[in-house]
Amino acid sequence: MRSRKSLGFVLVVLNGVAAISNNDADAMFNDWNNAFLSGSQYRRSINDPAPDTTWSASLDILVAEDAFDRTGDSARMTLVNNLLNSWLAATPPPWSWDGWNDDIGWFTLALARGYQITGTQNFLTQAEYGFNYAFGRGWDETYIGGGIWEQQPDDAQGDGRTPAKEALSNDSLGKVACLLYQSTGNEAYLQNAEKIYAWVRKNLFDTQTGKLITGIDWNGKAITNTAAYNQGTFLDFATLLWKITFNPMYRDDALLALEFGKNSLTNNGIFSNSNTGLNTWADEMARGVGNFVNAAGLWDKYFDWMNQNANSILANRRTDKGITWNAWDQKTPNTDLITNTYASAVAWLQYTPAVKPTNVSGIMYITNKATGLRIDSGSSRDSSSNIVQWGANPAMAQKWLITQSPDFSWTLTSLRTWLVIDNPRESTQNGENMIQYRSSRANNQRWWIDQQADGSYKIWNKQSQKALDGSRMTNNGALVAQNDWTGADSQRWLITRA
Known part of the structure; x- marks a missing residue:
């Protein structure tokens, strides 16, 4: 130049x-x-x-x-x-x-x-x-x-x-x-x-x-x-x-x-x-x-x-x-x-936010309180592949870049696939499995993250208003769904810095 x-x-x-x-x-x-x-x-x-x-x-x-x-x-x-x-x-x-x-x-x-x-x-x-x-x-x-x-x-x-x-x-x-x-x-x-x-x-x-x-x-x-x-x-x-x-x-x-x-x-x-x-x-x-x-x-x-x-x-x-x-x-x-x-x-x-982002901003692990499994993008880089849960390990598939938008919603991006957690087809159905998809920043890819009294977090979709749920599944590869909020431990997530 x-x-x-x-x-x-x-x-x-x-x-x-x-x-x-x-x-x-x-x-x-x-x-x-x-x-x-x-x-x-x-x-x-x-x-x-x-x-x-x-x-x-x-x-x-x-x-x-x-x-x-x-x-x-x-x-x-x-x-x-x-x-x-x-x-x-x-x-x-x-x-x-x-x-x-x-x-x-x-x-x-x-x-x-x-x-x-x-x-x-x-x-x-x-x-x-x-x-x-x-x-x-x-x-x-x-x-x-x-x-x-x-x-x-x-x-x-x-x-x-x-x-x-x-x-x-x-x-x-x-x-x-x-x-x-x-x-x-x-x-x-x-x-x-x-x-x-x-x-x-x-x-x-x-x-x-x-x-x-x-x-x-x-x-x-x-x-x-x-x-x-x-x-x-x-x-x-x-x-x-x-x-x-x-x-x-x-x-x-x-x-x-x-x-x-x-x-x-x-x-x-x-x-x-x-x-x-x-x-x-x-x-x-x-x-x-x-x-x-x-x-x-x-x-x-x-x-x-x-x-x-x-x-x-x-x-x-x-x-x-x-x-x-x-x-x-x-x-x-x-x-x-x-x-x-x-x-x-x-x-x-x-690049200068109006309000200082909270301590969930950055590269994080997201662990289900009920199962102890982490949200994992899996091995596939294909859009529409399922988000899963997996036992804790240091793999990039378990590291998520959590970034806030001006409306205070958050985008969750996998450092393995560079895809984001997505509510497919803007679904409002309980039990719908969450996927990873190319980022568009649409509302079905935006999430509210609210800290609960026990220090865990409720993560819920801006489009559907439903909460991420580990569904009490304890096996590696278990899917992550959305459901109406009940406050159960399967809907509570621990967010820790990677």
Whole structure:
């Protein structure tokens, strides 16, 4: 990414830090759309109606995907689908004309996330093509033992540049490999993701401080600059690999990267950069922080700080458009900056909850009080396969990522299959067996989780209003059903951190 190189909003005050509302996050995204959305494309700037294109447009689309991920709103799913279809029509593969591998990283990241949101097969097809193309040409073990070229050497030298292997090309494409593994189960993507990560960790990441440098050039010289977008992309990459493998090294690295970003790349805790030559600055940090804090259940530690940034974003909006530039601790000027300049602020609000999630948020085991068996996704990655119960073990099939939506319902995602617990056909029948299915965020995939007096939890479906029930079955492979709530131990679940 060439340019990257070079109102009343308070609901409540917690520990002296004002908490934003869901309306604030919605309004910031809506104001962004009002300023820049034209049909099914984003424009280049407020005053330039020409469509934003290629990698820059991909950054715009990632913000729309952030907004869907926060809400699960069907209108935003449609928006993501339309944006990506329009983008593909304007930027069809092959992408051999683009010698920058990080550009293709952003192309494919938007497409891979778009597939997970919409289920549109073509997005997955093109994401796989793009990753395999960029990794195939860019990964080079001849120089510095591996790593992906930022710009292909022939292309770079033709531009009069010194070729380099940089964090942005490696981490963006590493994230794509993780998403492709989640979506396909193809182990080759996971192997490539871990290979990329190992190279970055060895050559660019300081495992003592958490600092990530920009890259290493053709001559083996370190490029020691730091940037919030580099730091955040690495943080999110580490988080994805931790969720996929549960290797504690990735969690530890993610925490170090977050802390370095928080303490060393901010002004008094606020992400801020007034360089108008930048595109985004902290959008990837927003994703990395939000995804890691949620998975690790670290809301007590970081919620107030996330709100501190959100409050500064809201306090420094453009008075005419309601959007905020990259310098979150400074008033946003009413000048015609490019669309991407406002992306980071929108993204940050999508990952900052209005209310601190409870201690069931994160990666959890869910154990039936009556049977002592855990909810298990089983070995099948097929949508519509049954959710079962199984004796306690450390398998990924028993680890569930529990994530809250703005309506305070929860989504339960298997770390083995990346499918969610689903009430099939929106059934209201007692005894209906629960399945796992591709996430759509519909009401039959949303669950209320209410703690009971004995410390256990009632888990009940938003659509059917019926409770998850272990049905007193004690054998491995016993199904999980829904039934009217009776308060029996078979309907009570113990939720513990994995």
